[in-house]
Amino acid sequence: MMRTREIRARHDRDSITVYQAYAPEIGGPAAEHGTFVPPFSRHRMTWIKPSFLWLMARSDWARKSGQQTILAVRISREGWEEALSLAVPTDPDHRVFRSSDEWRRRFAQAVVHVQWDPERSLHGRKLEARSIQIGLSRHIIDRYVDDWILSIEDQTPLAHKIHKLLKAGKTPQARALLPKERPFPLPSLLATHLGAT
Known part of the structure; x- marks a missing residue:
């Protein structure tokens, strides 16, 4: 049984895959160049998610305006763990913070x-x-784009194929195509820091 707060992802010894959805004018060039290039903005927060199905629900299977391109972004494990170590939860979790004031x-100051x-x-x-969903602020996006990203793959055709199978009532065939996500091992101190269980 899946625990309440657990990072599940495609990962190996050196990397983890996260997902993002963008308009074609951003997603297309990113997949082509293997990293983000203009008109991608480095001046606003960008959110990365290791759950493929969470992003499918959010983007309505790549059909929502501005989210028609699904990117699988492979980043270094070192970069991922650096981001996690700098992260502050968006809510004052009593297991993480002594008080609401400490959280505030x-x-x-969180990047x-x-x-x-x-x-x-x-x-x-x-x-x-x-x-889990990780928001990278403009203060750290350069590290993400220039240092952490190893490759970017356009997964839009896969999203459309799975959705088409679901609409046809072929749930087992759709499920078989899902990226294989498994628990990501977190050091206990980092798990406590994030409010993971």
Whole structure:
């Protein structure tokens, strides 16, 4: 049984894959160049999510305006863990902070935000388990784009194929195409820092 707050992702010894959805004019060039290039903005927060199904629910299977291109962004494990170590939760979790004031102070200075959102089923239903979402502020985006990204792959055709199978009632075939995500091992100190369980 999946624990309440657990990072599940495609990962190996050196990397982890996160997902983002963009308009074609941003997503297309990113996949072509293997990193983000203009008109991608380095001056606003960008959110990365290791859960493919969470992003499918959010982007309506790459059909929402501005989210028609699904990118699988492979980043270094070192970069991912650096982002996690700098992250401050978006809510004053009593297991992480001694008081609301402590949370407010730390959140005001945070360059990385962490949010635990309901994980989604293949059909978009909210689940009890929580899925992590990491917000990278403009103060750290250069590190993400220039140092952490190893490759970017356009997963829009996969999103459309799975959605088409679901609409045809072929749930087992759709499920078989999902990226294989498994628990990401967190050092205990980092898990406490993030409010993971």
